[in-house]
Amino acid sequence: MPISLPPPSEEAEAENTLAAIGEFGLIDRVTAGRVQPATTLLGPGDDAAVVAASDGRVVACTDVLVAGVHFRLDWSAPDQIGRKAAAANLADIAAMGAVPTALLVGLACPADTPVETLAGLADGLWAEAGSVGAGVVGGDVASSPTLVLSVTALGSLDGREAVTRAGARPGDVVALAGRVGWAAAGWAVLARGFRSPVAVVAAHRVPEPPYAAGPQAAKAGATAMIDVSDGLLADLGHVSRASGARIDVRSGALEIPARLRDIGRALGVDPLHWLLTGGEDHALAATFPGSPPEGWTEIGVVTDGEPAVLVDGRPYAGGPAGWDHFVR
Amino acid sequence: MPISLPPPSEEAEAENTLAAIGEFGLIDRVTAGRVQPATTLLGPGDDAAVVAASDGRVVACTDVLVAGVHFRLDWSAPDQIGRKAAAANLADIAAMGAVPTALLVGLACPADTPVETLAGLADGLWAEAGSVGAGVVGGDVASSPTLVLSVTALGSLDGREAVTRAGARPGDVVALAGRVGWAAAGWAVLARGFRSPVAVVAAHRVPEPPYAAGPQAAKAGATAMIDVSDGLLADLGHVSRASGARIDVRSGALEIPARLRDIGRALGVDPLHWLLTGGEDHALAATFPGSPPEGWTEIGVVTDGEPAVLVDGRPYAGGPAGWDHFVR
Structure with missing residues (x-):
């Protein structure tokens, strides 16, 4: 039987907030004992960090997550939110064909935020960064x-050319690495007040981007690549417009997992819709002049014609193709 | 006589908000027509940017500004806020002895934010970055x-060693480049409902960090350096602790500008307090083994002893030494 502790006094609780330990107390707390990778030449604690950029270039991107918009503290544990914020950025680095080296974290939050919440966020950021060999090298809190979390990721192309969105050519194969639709199904479940099935809820909480597939695709000659964060059709739309070519997705090539099929049936949603329009799984979509490398699935072709994304030769009629943060 | 236009309809006003033009409309609006410096190898519009890091290293830092905390939209024009957000970061890069190359911007804001406000922010960010030869290479909006603005700056050491906070040695001279106390005096004026004297109000709205003094100090052999953002004593405290040495500031070496003396008299504040504890001017403080280079003013010495910052040999008794965002 667990020992029953008296509830903490109000004073003791207040001591566990950011207001009690302060900006510098928090920074000490979340940086102490972390082991930096070799690419971190100077880590947190100074005016700025110094990170290796061995081929003379650095890849950099920023992604902003807002409480109540991108995550909910009652749906996700703090470390899951930290992982998700890191993943969104690390996947963008991978989508250039690069390897992540570092994260910087801009955090804005209420003064009464529990230190445990912020320590959890930091743990999640570190865990996800560590999974790809990157470090958390700096940040700021205000x-x-x-609660707003703005994460910047840095990465290295290791001498390769960056794979942009603009290189898709008619005749190229469109291919996908990683999962799509899982996070959207998880959101649908959570939004209806459920906490299971666990697999899709977990996918919503912490994406599992196929980081290694980015540099792999670059080495295999990918002509264009993008991180699927707004939805497959929306993001292929970015490739289509940037490349000045049309993309035709073959819906039959998108295998619908039995799990998503079951959930779709239970919720009255066509699961294909989640695969085509759901963001936040951070799959990678790329175009190749020939067959894609192992681990990638062919899902369509690049054709001549005005920029557009078609599904089986027709405009997608199932609803909005993706996510815009401000237009509803 | 100006032509009198009818007031815009509610509908037309709504069209000028972020909700009306959307995330991608905003990105188009703030990136169109910008000229990137040569260090921007790939600018905004893809999953990530690519920036030159010619000596194989990149310097990176992040600073967060929050509406109502770091700026007020009724005190400052949007482009002034953009300049200030950029300056806070660019000064951190300079404080390492580096030259800024790029900014990335994480913006969180209400959907009904006028597009003009956001375009103004972007103009200010671009103007300040451009003043040091850097570009705005990427960002995100949510x-x-x-309204939260999280800016990340990148920079290049051009082959020099980074100047950290940890290298001050007993016997070193402490020196200052740039202004201190002006932004604090401006804040004091604004907080009392005044809009003048213009010089200090302008200093609060848009700092003028001595960017070039950072690399200059590095070349001149500075042993430690810091951006004065929390207040001179507070920031010298960081140098003192990181270096394991004591710093003694000579208050007589800090010339109090006549303007600040007048305002101090009018408001009943000792202007020296603004110079010693006011942040946000983004001066640079550094330690040198001998005389500082031109443009730097000697303001004290590094001595043996437990880390501490003294003023004329004694602990400063005028109040809190600087700013912590959470402890009041």
């Missing part, structure tokens, strides 16, 4: 009524 | 009840 007082705000809303 | 919906949030609070």
Whole structure:
């Protein structure tokens, strides 16, 4: 039987907030004992960090996550939110064909945020960064009524050319690495007040981007690549417009997992819709002049014609193709 | 006489908000027509940017500004806020002895934020970055009840060693480049409802960090350096602790500008307090083994002893030495 502790006094609780330990206390707390990778030449604690950029170039991107918009503290544990914020950025680095080296974290949050919540966020950021050999090298924290997490990721192309969105050519094969639709199914489940099936809820909480597939695709000659964060059709739309070519997705090539089929049936949703329009799984989509490398699945072709993304030769009629943060 | 236009309809006003033009419309609006410096190898519009890091290293830092905390939209024009956000980061890069190359911008803001406000922010970010030869290479925007601006700056050491906070040695001279106390005086004026004197109000709205003094100090053999953002004593405290040495500031070496003396008299504040504890001017403080280079003013010495910052040999008794975002 667990020992029953008295509830903490109000004073003791207040001591566990950011207001009690302060900006510098928090920084000490979340940086102490972390082991930096070799690419971190100077880590947190100074005006700026110094990170190796061995081929004379650095890849960099920023992604912003807002409490209540991208995550909910009642749906996800703090470390899951940290992992998700890191993953969104690390996947963008991978989508250039690069290997992530470092994260910097801009955090705005209320002064009464529990230190445990912030320590959890930091743990998640570190865990996800560590999974690809990157470090958390710097950041800043400021007082705000809303919790906002702005993460910047740096990466290295190791001498390769960056794979942009603009290189898709008619005749190229369109291919996918990683999962699509899982996070969207998880969101649908959570939004209806359920906490299971665990697999899709977990996918919503912490994506599992196929990081290694990015550099792999670059080495295999990918002509264009993108991180699927807004939805497969929306993101292929970015490739289509940037490349000045049309993309035709073959829906039959998108295998619908039995799990998503079951959930779709239970919720009255066509699961294909989740695969085509759901973001946040951070799959990678790329175009190749020939067959894609191992681990990638062919899902369509690049054709001549005005930029557009078609599904089986027709405009997708199932609803909005993806996510815009401001237009509803 | 100006031509009198009818007031815009509610509908037309709504069209000028972020909700109306959307995330991608905003990105188009703020990136169109910008000229990138040569260090921007791939600019905005893809999953990530690519920036030159010619000596195989990149310097990186992040600073977060929150509406109502770091700036007020009724005190500052949007482009002034953009300049200030950029300056806070660019000064951190300079404080390492590096030259800024790029900014990335994480923006969280309400959907009904006027596009003009956001375009103004972007103009300010670009103007300040451009003043040091850097570009705005990427960013993200997300919906949030609070306007939060998280800026990441990148920079190049051009083959030099980074100047950290940890290298000050007993016998070194402490020197200052740039202004201190002006932004604090401006804040004091604005907080009392005044809009003048213009010089200090302008200093609060847009700092003028001595960017070139950072690399200059590095070349001149600076042993430690820091961006004065929390207040001179607080920031010298960081140098003192990191270096394991004591710093003694000579208050007589800090010339109090006549303007600050006048304002101090009017407001009943000792202007020296603004110079010693006011942040946000983004001066640079550094230690040198001998005389500092031109443009730097000697303001004290590094001595043996437990880490501490003294003023004229004694602990400063005028109040808190600087700013912590959460401890009041």
